[in-house]
Amino acid sequence: METDKQDFFKRVHQVAKLIPEGRVTNYGAIAKYLGAAKSARIVGYAMNASHGDISIPAHRVVNRIGMLSGKHHFDGTNLMQQLLESEGVHVKDNQVQNFDEIYWDPTKEL
DNA sequence: TACCTGACGCCAA
């Protein structure tokens, strides 16, 4: 059974739900937290799978430089940015402002 | 079944 693979996705979803409002994290941090630091890409894939689940704030997950690399995958063109700003996260040019301040590291916070 | 692409990240030149 490919339960192992699905389990990884499930873990990613779980961590994504733990992201506090107004905070953001990056794929690599989640991957590392799960023990697969080099599988940052898979985290993004998991986000794509979780895109249908509103309980998973995928918009709070950005790449290591704080850029909304995944905004292109949301319904609207700037839906991801809208959601972030709605939580108090300032975004400009697909880039999260004060990323260093609102950055949420699961390996540290958890 | 094999090859290619993809919401990333890090190292090397």
Added chain:
DNA sequence: CTTGGCGCCAGGT
């Protein structure tokens, strides 16, 4: 300091 290439895993064609 900037740009390019490689590695990782999974899914689709």
